[in-house]
Amino acid sequence: MTPRPIISEQDKAQLKRDFRKDLEGEVTLRLFTQKPSPLTIPGRECPTCPQTQQLLEELAELSPKLKLEVMDVYAQPEAARQQGIKRIPALALGDGEAPRIKFYGIPAGYELATVIEDIKTISRGVSPLSMESRKKLRQVNQPVHIQVFVTPT
């Protein structure tokens, strides 16, 4: 049985057009999750993992420039640790050993819009920030970790 799509057909058509117009370089979407299992292992429940994977598969299908990598944190604990993944589902955007942009939990609703904007920013290499902000941020010489808590809308 094919699960019901999460992104509506209408939104998919619009996103396809947007991505064709707006994307330049390839963007890797790296999902850290666990393999679906018929057994529930206490302490390893992840109720939103399957839906998050479905959502990202639907999204990645909308442009040849989007590459989805799915990693099982229990099969590949080293990769998860290297990339600083502390909980699942986690989505890391961008390349490199240590991606600095992550989503924890299913990025649905408004947060999907954030994922899409992030994808465009990374793909085009064009920041939405003002020149002044960007100049200031170049001065940062100590690690800064930002966490933004949200709820789906």
Next chain:
Amino acid sequence: MGRLAHAVALENNLISADVVEAQEFPSLSSTYGVRSVPMTVINELTRFVGGISEADFVDLVLKDGVKEPAG
């Protein structure tokens, strides 16, 4: 705020930004006393609720992220 935090993180290798779905990670949320959203935490200690301007946010990041060389 999630979008702004991510845009800020893309500007400097030393900055990382997580957007966390609060209801899915209740113990993490309660660690930071999240009661309303969006709530932003910068390096554990700087915390605020709601949206702020790009300029104010950048200044908060600089407060934690810039250390003048000693001497």
